[in-house]
Amino acid sequence: MASVYGNDFGARAETSSDEPQSFLDLLAGEGRVEPRDEMPDAYRRTLVRQIAQHAHSEIIGMQPEGNWISRAPSLRRKAILMAKVQDEAGHGLYLYAAAETLGVDRADLLDQLHDGRQKYSSIFNYPTLTWADVGAIGWLVDGAAIVNQVPLCRCSYGPYARAMVRVCKEESFHQRQGFEILHTLSHGTPAQRAMAQDAVDRYWWPSLMMFGPPDDDSPNSAQSMAWGIKRFSNDDLRQRFVDMTVPQAEALGLTLPDPEIRWNEERGHYDFGEVDFTELFEVIKGHGPCNAQRMSHRVRAHEDGAWAREAASAYAQKQAQKQAEKQLVRTEGAA
């Protein structure tokens, strides 16, 4: 699977043999595929799955941070956090809308999330145990999301690429806010500093896992690259994230929990330790600390809201009917 919120979904690869010439020409010219253009079914299915899983990640991602809205330690932080979680809902909206241009609908995609047929990024199956986790998520998780998503702004599918442009602008704001939370904590009291270090200790490795399995284990990428959906390999993106983050950790005065991190003059990159993917695969399989909780929260919200959604559509139907009746009376009156 190509790069999404994280690359860790492990979905199966699709390949395509029958590709319309107009589609191949568009790709060759780095043009954008638009909803009305001809496209191979496999390309369409891959995009639907990727965009849907990305959208699901945005809305499930509201939960770990939403967990701290009621407890934010200052009113300013509360306002920033509410706005951030609201942005994530907005990202979900843009992305479901982008998926709908491919001929699916949001309600159906949500059903697939709720019954487990579609996944979301595993990073959101980790708990937010302290206020510093809100900072760590902003800094590391939104930071990793940016590295994954900036290349998607050039994705071959127009609506997805355009949604990503809007999303990325907001994600970089989120990342700065997260950095600022951690900076304040690491320059605060000893207890605050310890809280910040603990959060970074817990979120560092899961953030690296957001880029998905190593390239050797990621046979799906080739097709997505050929389709212009994916631009860089998992390992390249992971390296880019590490290179971006190490100097920021130094600026924060916090230690990344990897003794092998050091600048490699020859490569022009930071070396870092090997990621233990066995944990990621356990979390993907549903054994993470919060998988069941995240799903039951989402399903409950959906089920508890069913009556209101039904009422809204019943009301809309009644109004449409009234409108039609009025129209009829007017036409008959004129005749």
Add this chain to the structure above:
Amino acid sequence: MTTPPSSSSPPLRSSAEQLGRDPGRPGAGLTAYVLGLADDALVSAQRMGWWISRAPQLEEDVALANIGLDQLGQARTLLAYAGEIEGDGRSEDDLAYLRDEREFRNVWLVERAQTDFGVAMARLLVFSAWQRELYGALASSTDATLAGVAGKAVKEVAYHLDHASHWVVRLGDGTEESHARMQAALDAEWPFVPELFEPVDAALVAEGVAVDPVALRPAVLARIEAVVAEATLAVPQVAPAVGGGRRGLHTEEMGYLLAEMQHLARSHPGATW
């Protein structure tokens, strides 16, 4: 209107004194009035925040977050102003996080936990209709700061009222089930309406600083009742709740709300965030 700062550190207060932070002090009436408005907005925002990730649809997560953010913004400006008038150097965060339950002056309408979307919309209808009239009148307060806050807030709460009205109408005139649930929600919130109209400091009203809540009653009820009628619902006939929020008397649920909201800030005295 300003108050000279107190010259000496205050002695230990009895709980009765704490309620009004020395009710005899000049400006104490205005501080209490502003805190009432601030606490209504703050506590309402705190309850609204619960909905983000729990709304019936994604658009509603966004809308309720918007409304909560507006309310929080109003609360912050008003709390900062209350701290300024009080003159003890208390910041918006000191007032939000370090006051005890008996010092909060919000009405009961906003403080009770709610997990039903119909209840949330019934409450928002009542609260925003009231705030719409209140801020509309307060925009011409003789107190320039209050007039400024109200002038900005009145546009925000007009949107809240519009949003709540749309939902109450859709739920009331939707399905049989939603009609029954919306009526029940309205019935549940209705006992908390009269507290909004309890009189405030008469001197402040006479000076044109505060708005007389009693005078707002007809217009507020007219707004609500128009929506209730369009929603094919009935205006509830229920006895009013006791109330007492403006005097620092709250429901038992208020303590839990504050415990959750204040816990982290209070666990790290003197820390900045």
